[in-house]
Amino acid sequence: MNQRPNNSRGGMPGGAGRRAGSALILLAALAYLTPLIWMIALSVKPAAQAGSATIALLPRLPEEAPVSKASPGYWAALAAQASANYREVWSGAAADFPTYFRNSLIVGILSVLGMTVSSAVAAYGFSRVRWPGRDAVFVLVLLTLMIPQAVLMSPQFLLFKQLGMIGSLLPLWLPSWFGGAFSIFLLRQFFLSIPNELDEAARIDGCSHLGTFLRVVLPLSKPALAAVALLQAVATWNDFLGPLLFLNREEQYTLSLGLQMYQSQHGGTPWNLVMAASCIVVLPVLGLYVLTRRFFVEGVAGQGLKE
Amino acid sequence: MDIPSHHTGLTRRAALGTLAAGAVGAAVWPRTPRSRADIPSGRTVIDYWEKWTGPEGDAVQRVVDRFNAEQSRVWVRRTAVSEIDTKAMVAIGGGDPPDVVGVFSYNVPQYARSGAAMPLGSFGDASTRIDPGIYVPAVRKLLTYRGEFIAGITSLYSLALYYNRAMFKEVGLDPDAPPRTVPELDAAAERLLVRQGTAIARAGLLQNLPLWWPYFWPVMFGGVLYDPEKDRAVFDDAATIAAYEWVASYPKRLGVAASEEFGVAYNRSFHSPQDPFIAGRVAMIVQGPWLANFINHYGPHLDYGVAPIPVTPGIFDDASPHGMLEADVLMIPRGCRHPEEAFEFVRFTQRQDVQEQLAREHTKSSPLVECSKEFFVGHPNKCVGVFDAITRSKNVLILPQTPVWKSYAHLTEGAFDAVWRGEHVPAVCGAVQRRAQEMIDKAARVEGLRRARG
Amino acid sequence: MSANRTSRGSLATGLAWISPWAVGFVVFLLAPIAMSVYYSLTDYALLDSPVWIGGDNYAELAGDGLFWRALRNTLVFAFFSVIGSTLLSVGLAVLLERPTRGAAVARAAVFLPTLVPVVANCVAWLWLFNPQYGLINSALGAGGVQGPNWLGDSSWALMSLVLMSLWVIGSPMLVVGAALKDVPASLYEAASLDGMTAWGRFRHVTLPMISPALTFNVIMGIIWSLQVLAPPMIMTRGGPDNATLTFSMYIYKTAFEFGRMGYASALAWVQILITLVLACGALALGRRMVYYRAA
Missing domain, CATH: 3.40.190.10 (Periplasmic binding protein-like II)
Known part of the structure; x- marks a missing residue:
């Protein structure tokens, strides 16, 4: 794929052009990273330095700290300062972040499991089982992508009220056990690309649909399943409206809701603490991304694939 | 699309496995939420x-x-x-x-x-x-x-008028005789104002500081906002219109841009050391009793006094002050x-x-x-x-007792801003009146339907 | 062979396989939507039971200034956000599509904000936009420019949210990037032989080839930007002076702050209609452009 000359995309030819291109690339990367970098930088500063308009990445240390950056004492003092805010947020009385974290994990694990399993099953039905009306129904699946989530918030709230689930974690993960249009779409595309000969062989070996699904299709679809699982994990971790509407007690808050409550109760004034709380919410997702970038990229890019 | 990573594949897989195991472990590990711990x-x-x-x-x-x-x-x-x-x-x-x-x-x-x-x-x-x-x-x-x-x-x-006694003395006003009527208030506000070119260095009084009660001002002119007997909104009567004409006279005199800029600059710093009254950026402010708490906290040496809200001379009553609870x-x-x-x-x-x-x-x-x-x-x-x-x-x-008050109050926010920008006051008030009454009527109609149904 | 496969399937088998989706579709989507049609014809105080009032809620829309304000805000936001993010995502995708390590890192950097939870995103931008201490105004101040009071100024607040939305363009960028990869190199070679300039190649080769991806991005962008809710809710509560009262925000307020589920349902239906009309319009426009180029 990459045998084209570098400047074939319409970039300026020649060394000057390439340097300008590299500078632009650097600029773009910096522009998009800056808010995150500053969030992290602010999260390790003491309150007095967070309120000033100075632009500095590292916190200034108290006077008595060893001045030389070469001395180990400096780094120890820096680490102590950096962790102070996190300790206060994590174990302070103002909020119960360990509990929020655990709730987010519970909801995340259950909805990832549910979304992956149920979407795979449905996608199999839309790709490797032939039945009349299949493609028409699949168009319906795609159409549901067009329904604005905000429109569903009040009727779904009333639905969960009828089901008596308000005030529990159930409304946050139960729907994912019934598949998601986008995940089904992604998996269907992948299942369709698996050669038919493989199921034929499985069928001759006496496999039912279930056997083919479990023994042939699923093992070959690990990258797509991983993409679905990861995108669902991130979506659940980031969900804010659901917890806001469905959770009532602090002991059930997820991280997103806990962060919003923490932020609005503090009116944003101890910015260093609010940023440390934000980092606690953001860092797990970023860590996951760093470890699994390829699946993310394939999953997201797969959205735009041919209709 | 990816940075080459063949040699890191194995450690990456190990890291992922550890992470997943850790996540499941943390999710199932029994833990008492802090809110339940000490019961x-x-x-x-x-x-x-x-x-x-x-x-x-x-x-x-x-x-x-x-x-x-x-x-x-x-x-x-x-x-x-x-x-x-x-x-x-x-x-x-x-x-x-x-x-x-x-x-x-x-x-x-x-x-x-x-x-x-x-x-x-x-x-x-x-x-x-x-x-x-x-x-x-x-x-x-x-x-x-x-x-x-x-x-x-x-x-x-209830809201009352906080005034900075030191500033009163500074401009030759009697700190023991705070304004009692609207004309006195206007005169004091004008004396206390300090300009810096077209900008405001210190305001005497600005009704957009704070913006929390855009509906309050009719009280000073004998307005009532709502008539519980008739279940009617009262927002386009003479008193209410006079009140918002009076509100509009401030940006008119001080400049819309200058007064808005001043309001915007201080509307986010209430109840902090930068609170405009505590920091001495306004000489008078309409505020609730809690402000005393924040003054004790952030400006214990502030020399200030509190007076009932000034009203039009026609309704002034020395024995029984006005206000809204x-x-x-x-x-x-x-x-x-x-x-x-x-x-x-x-x-x-x-x-x-x-x-x-x-x-x-x-x-x-x-x-x-x-x-x-x-x-x-x-x-x-x-x-x-x-x-x-x-x-x-x-x-x-007392604050209007109608179930639609929150929506009604929300309307007055937009009306206050429109008036501040110089829009025609009777038209603005008339629009709020119509919409508020529509909501009140609808609520009453629905209640009738509900009662009829049993 | 295909006959064999057909014989393996039947309606019942197919339905059984898709049943997880089908049940969810009926319970979590179709039923709530159907119920919301009914609720939109009632007065339903959240704390009470619904009372049938016919078309009253829809009639009320005409005289509701906030409804029109929210509609205007949302359309303005969607217009600038969709155009801005489409242009920016194409620009970044083209810029970052080269096979160097630096470009790969930059792609990851641009994608990263897409993963940041919306609450954390809002918190970060609240601080970036802070008129006194925020990074943006500090940077502008260093350059001698007095920055505006972004979120606190009713003439800047909505545009501040548009600016913030341009930070989250990782997905459209990747979609365009994938489409760029699929453009056959031979087309560029032919264009170069014809003596086309770089712009000409982009205009006449790249753009037509990636237009399905662009159409997709624009449609998703329209759907997303018409329902923007969390940023105004967390950052401005719809203010100042209702300048950031978006449509979804108004629905949320109507339903859960004013407790008027019936009227909120009517508003929701207006939103569904607007979304459908605009998305279908974009689809038709995109189709025509593709066909026009193919012809």
Whole structure:
């Protein structure tokens, strides 16, 4: 794929052009990273330095700290300062972040499991089982992508009220056990690309649909399943409206809701603490991304694939 | 699309596996939430949602602690909830309410009409019921809806004029004779103003600081906002129009851009060391009793006084000041788990000694008819007497008691801004009147339908 | 062979396989939507039961200034956000599509904000936009420019949210990037032989080839930006002066703050209609452009 000359995309030819291109690339990367970098930088500063308009990445240390950056004492003092805010947020009385974290994990694990399993099953039905009306129904699946989530918030709230689930974690993960249009779409595309000969062989070996699904299709679809699982994990971790509407007690808050409550109760004034709380919410997702970038990229890019 | 990573594949897989195992482990590891950790066993736990945080929240917690210590059957667990009226409505509407909610007086009609609150009048027997007669008449009206006693009170407030005495002296005004009428107020504001070119260096008075009560100004001109007898919005009468013409005269005189810039610059710094009144950027401000608390905190040396809100000369009454009362209230939501225990707590909070403790710590006046002598001795709000006089005045109004008040108040926000930018006042007021009345009528019509259906 | 496969399937088998989706579709989507049609014809105080009032809620829309304000805000936001993010995502995708390590890192950097939870995103931007201490105004101040009071000024607040939305363009960028990869190199070679300039190659080769991806991005962008809710809710509560009261925000307020589920349902239906009309319009426009180029 990459045998084209570098400047074939319409970039300026020649060394000057390439340097300008590299500078632009650097600029773009910096522009998009800056808010995150500053969030992290602010999260390790003491309150007095967070309120000033100075632009500095590292916190200034108290006077008595060893001045030389070469001395180990400096780094120890820096680490102590950096962790102070996190300790206060994590174990302070103002909020119960360990509990929020655990709730987010519970909801995340259950909805990832549910979304992956149920979407795979449905996608199999839309790709490797032939039945009349299949493609028409699949168009319906795609159409549901067009329904604005905000429109569903009040009727779904009333639905969960009828089901008596308000005030529990159930409304946050139960729907994912019934598949998601986008995940089904992604998996269907992948299942369709698996050669038919493989199921034929499985069928001759006496496999039912279930056997083919479990023994042939699923093992070959690990990258797509991983993409679905990861995108669902991130979506659940980031969900804010659901917890806001469905959770009532602090002991059930997820991280997103806990962060919003923490932020609005503090009116944003101890910015260093609010940023440390934000980092606690953001860092797990970023860590996951760093470890699994390829699946993310394939999953997201797969959205735009041919209709 | 990816950075080459063949040699890191294995460690990456190990890292992922560890992460996944850790996540599952943390999710199933038994852990007691902090909010449940220190509850003594054998007590009935009731959940109490309250809006306050910080020192005001601590004051409420001290009342809760006192209740928890005074008896051994019930344990009150307070949660600070932001945007509490919305959260409470969602929780009650969803069928999973807390046992006690600390919301606002404007919620009383809304909750009462839809049956979301259990009327306090329905609890207790002859010896344990709460007598609504303990409250000052205006407060009783706030806590009652159509004759039914709905809510208890946690704190009471009315707005008054804070003025900087040092600045009064500086410009030759008598610090012991604060303005009592609107013309006096205008004259003082003009004297206290300091300009810097076209910008405002110090404002005498600006109605857009703070922006929290865009609906308040008609009170100074004899406006009433709402007529409960006829169930009508009152926003396009002569008094209301005069009030907003008066509001509009300030940006007209000071410059729309300059006054907006000034307002925007300080509207985010209330109740902090940068509060415009505490920092000396405005000489006079219309604020509630809580400001005294923040002055004690951030500007203990500020030389200030408090006066009842100035009114037009035609309605000025030296003996009975004007004002409008609002309150923070306690209600017991229908569908809560422990209504009886919730009532026990509410009844405790309405006791005179508890009310006075809370009012003092919130630098407010007492809502009760009976008021101990000690209450005023060393009260942390040195001007509590002014607020107390407003509370007990025959001229005091209460916030409109209609279920659509929140939507109505939301309309006045837009109207205030329009007036500030110089739009035609009668037209703006007329638009609010029409829309507010439409909502009131619709609510009444629906109520009729509901009653007809049984 | 295909006959064999057909014989393996049947309606019942197919339905059984898709049943997880089908049940969820009926319970969590179809039923709530159907119920919301009914609720929109009632007065339904959240704390109470619904009362049938016919078309009253829809009639009320005409005289509701906030409804029109919210509609205007949302359309303005969607217009600038969709155009801005489409242009920016194409620009970044083209810029970052080269096979160097630096470009790969930059792609990851641009994608990263997409993963940041919306609450954390809002918190970060609240601080960036802070008129006194925020990074943006500090940087502008260093350059001698007095920055505006972004979120606190009613003439800047909505545009501040548009600016913030341009930070989250990782997905459209990747979609365009994938489409760029699929453009056959031979087309560029032919264009170069014809003596086309770089712009000409982009205009006549790249753009037509990636237009399905662009159409997809624009449609998703329209759907997303018409329902923007969390940023105004967390950052401005719809203010100042209702300048950031978006449509979804108004629905949320109507339903859960004013407790008017019936009227909120009517508003929701207006939103569904607007979304459908605009998305279908974009689809038709995109189709025509593709066909026009193919012809």
